[in-house]
Every structure is written in C-alpha cells, then in structure tokens.
Amino acid sequence: MNRLPLYLLYFFLTIVLCALSFRESLLNAPQQTSPNRSEEVAKCAECHTPRDASGNLKSNSWLPGAPIWIQPVAPIQNWADQAPALAGLPSFTNGQMERVLETGVGPQGETLRPPMHIYHMHQDDARAIIAYLKTLTPEQR
Numbered sequence: 001m002n003r004l005p006l007y008l009l010y011f012f013l014t015i016v017l018c019a020l021s022f023r024e025s026l027l028n029a030p031q032q033t034s035p036n037r038s039e040e041v042a043k044c045a046e047c048h049t050p051r052d053a054s055g056n057l058k059s060n061s062w063l064p065g066a067p068i069w070i071q072p073v074a075p076i077q078n079w080a081d082q083a084p085a086l087a088g089l090p091s092f093t094n095g096q097m098e099r100v101l102e103t104g105v106g107p108q109g110e111t112l113r114p115p116m117h118i119y120h121m122h123q124d125d126a127r128a129i130i131a132y133l134k135t136l137t138p139e140q141r
Contacts, residue, residue, distance in 0.1 A: 042101070042119065042129060047083040063087040063136060070115060080113040087136035094130055101126035 049057045050066040065085035072079060084091050092100075096107035104118035105111070112118060121129075 042117070042121075044086055044129075044133075047115065048086045063133070068115065072114070076114050078111075078113050080116065083116075086133050089130065089133050094127075097130050097133070098123070098126050101129060 045057055045063060047068060047070075048063045048065055050061050050064070051069055052058055055069070063086040066083050068080055068083055089097060092107055099105050099109075100107060100112070101119050101121045102123060104120060119126075
C-alpha cells in the first residue's frame with residue numbers, strides 16, 4: 001500500500017494547524033504600550049550603562065557611560081576600556097552620532113574601537129535612536 005497520500009495529508013494538516021496556532025497567538029499577544037529598556041534596538045546599554053556587583057545593568061543609571069566589562073579571549077589592539085556617555089548625547093552632535101550609527105565610523109572620522117559594534121542603520125532608524133538618547137536627562141540616568 002502506498003502511504004504517500006496519507007503522509008502528505010498529515011503534513012498539510014500539520015502546516016494548517018501550526019499556521020492557525022501562530023495566528024491565534026498573534027491575535028492574543030499582549031500589546032506593549034511603552035518601550036522596554038531590555039528590548040533596545042542597538043543594545044547600547046550593554047556597554048554604556050554601569051553594572052552592579054552581580055553584573056546586572058543599573059536601571060537607575062541609564063547610559064551615563066561605563067567601564068567595558070567584557071574582555072577579549074586574546075589581546076586585541078586598541079580595545080576600549082570605557083564606553084562614553086550616551087544619555088543626552090553630551091559628547092556628540094547629531095551629525096556625529098548619525099555617522100557612527102549609519103556608517104560605522106567614529107565621530108571624528110576615526111575607526112571605532114572594539115568592542116563597539118559597526119552599525120549600518122537606515123537614516124530614519126539612526127535619527128530615532130538619537131532622538132531617544134536626547135530625551136534622557138541626568139535625572140533619568
């Protein structure tokens with residue numbers, strides 16, 4: 001007896017049930033009304049926010065700059081030891097920060113020091129991140 005038609009039926013039923021289940025989970029998903037700091041787009045806080053003794057990000061000190069907590073497995077030339085402050089963008093103009101986020105080039109045209117990620121963001125995304133960073137004041141850090 002050829003079981004191929006039966007297997008195909010099971011396969012298609014599985015696909016349909018998975019699709020319906022996925023659709024249902026999307027319809028019933030809770031709507032997030034405010035941004036969650038743990039879900040940042042570029043994960044800036046990982047290096048630019050200080051950590052407590054347990055290694056957790058200090059939520060009451062958001063993006064004021066921090067010592068780099070990770071170390072390379074093997075020595076890397078020019079490894080940064082401090083991440084600059086981003087809250088309020090005290091050290092960067094909008095144009096400099098756009099250059100960093102859109103081209104992966106430092107504020108003065110220099111190569112970014114590791115472990116900084118090299119981003120190639122769309123201009124609208126970079127500007128949205130800059131607008132967010134500018135809303136952070138020293139009181140919110």
